[in-house]
Amino acid sequence: MKLVLATSNKGKVREIKAMCRAYEVVPYSELIEPFEIIEDGTTFKANALIKAQAVYRALNDLDALVIADDSGISVDALGGAPGIYSARYGGVGASDRDNLLKVVAELQARGLRSSKAHYTAAIAIMGAMGSFCVHGWMHGEVIDTPRGEGGFGYDPIFIPQGYKQTLGELDEEIKKTISHRAQALELARLILRTLA
Ligand code: ITT
Numbered sequence: 001m002k003l004v005l006a007t008s009n010k011g012k013v014r015e016i017k018a019m020c021r022a023y024e025v026v027p028y029s030e031l032i033e034p035f036e037i038i039e040d041g042t043t044f045k046a047n048a049l050i051k052a053q054a055v056y057r058a059l060n061d062l063d064a065l066v067i068a069d070d071s072g073i074s075v076d077a078l079g080g081a082p083g084i085y086s087a088r089y090g091g092v093g094a095s096d097r098d099n100l101l102k103v104v105a106e107l108q109a110r111g112l113r114s115s116k117a118h119y120t121a122a123i124a125i126m127g128a129m130g131s132f133c134v135h136g137w138m139h140g141e142v143i144d145t146p147r148g149e150g151g152f153g154y155d156p157i158f159i160p161q162g163y164k165q166t167l168g169e170l171d172e173e174i175k176k177t178i179s180h181r182a183q184a185l186e187l188a189r190l191i192l193r194t195l196a
Contacts, residue, residue, distance in 0.1 A: 001192070004028050006037075006055035006068035009087075011152025012181070016069065019176060019185050023192070028055045028066070044070045044084055044122035045133045052126035065127040065195070067188065071180060073154045075142055077115035078106050086154070096153045100146060103157060107144050117142040117158065121180040123188045125195075132191050136183025151175060 002024045005013055017025045028034070037054045041047040051068035059066070072086030082089035082099070090098030107115060118139045125132045139161045146156035148168025156168030160178055167175050176182055 001065065001195075002026060003192075004031065004055065004059065004064055004066045006051045006066050008034055009069075009152075012069050012071075015172075015176070015179070015181055016067070016185065018172075019182055020189070025067075028059070032058055039070070039084075041070075042084070044072065044120050044135070045124075047084060048122040048124035048133055049126070049131055052124035052131060056126045062128045065125065065192075068124045068126070069121055069181065069184075070124075071119065071121040073103075073117055073119050073142070073158065075103060075106075075115050075117040077110060077112055078103070081106075083120075100154050100157055103142060103154065104144050104146070107142070112144070114141050114143045116140075119154075119158070119180040121184040123181075123184040125188055125191055127195065129195060132188075134184050134187035134191070136180040136185070136187070138178060138180040138183070 003020065005016060005025060005027045007013060013027050037051050039047040039050055041050050048068045048070035052066045056064060056066045072083050074080045074083045088094055090102040118137050121136045123134050140159050142157045143159060147166045148156050150172055151167045156166050158167050163170060
């Protein structure tokens with residue numbers, strides 16, 4: 001079965017491909033011209049469904065099965081920020097590094113070196129049969145010193161519960177089994193199996 005990914009984030013594409021080896025996974029930009037999707041929902045779920053629906057409609061193919069991922073990190077000491085605004089925490093057009101450094105700066109502004117935090121992923125599935133959305137979470141802490149080059153986004157400052165290294169330092173095989181995205185995709189696979 002072919003799954004069309006409604007994302008422009010290369011880190012997500014890499015991880016979702018690695019976690020869904022039983023499927024042919026194709027980023028939508030390989031099928032149609034990529035376009036801007038206004039993510040104006042107020043929850044991860046709403047934004048995942050917005051992305052999945054926008055791409056499903058644009059593909060104009062009733063048989064398509066589209067997967068979208070809306071995700072982010074919530075830092076306890078920052079009142080849950082950046083949350084659904086994780087991709088633009090450092091401002092419009094901010095890079096992953098800018099976003100991560102903004103979290104570091106906000107921790108330092110509060111005299112903190114670390115804080116409890118968690119990642120959330122909402123995975124939406126959309127096809128002719130309708131839409132579904134499932135979630136996954138990964139708990140841990142953020143630190144004020146980026147470590148490692150692995151993963152993407154906030155991974156160099158995130159230490160998962162039960163580990164000492166950041167996701168930037170840990171082998172990606174480990175992230176693949178414990179991440180918010182992995183948990184959500186496990187549920188998504190149950191839905192996909194019943195659709196196939
Ligand atoms: P698409 O909307 O095209 O999928 P995006 O990067 O804009 O790409 P989101 O709106 O879902 O995606 O924002 C998610 C942000 O949260 C992303 O930019 C990362 O900075 C962060 N993030 C999500 N999952 C992550 C992970 O597994 N590791 C590190 N950072 C992550």
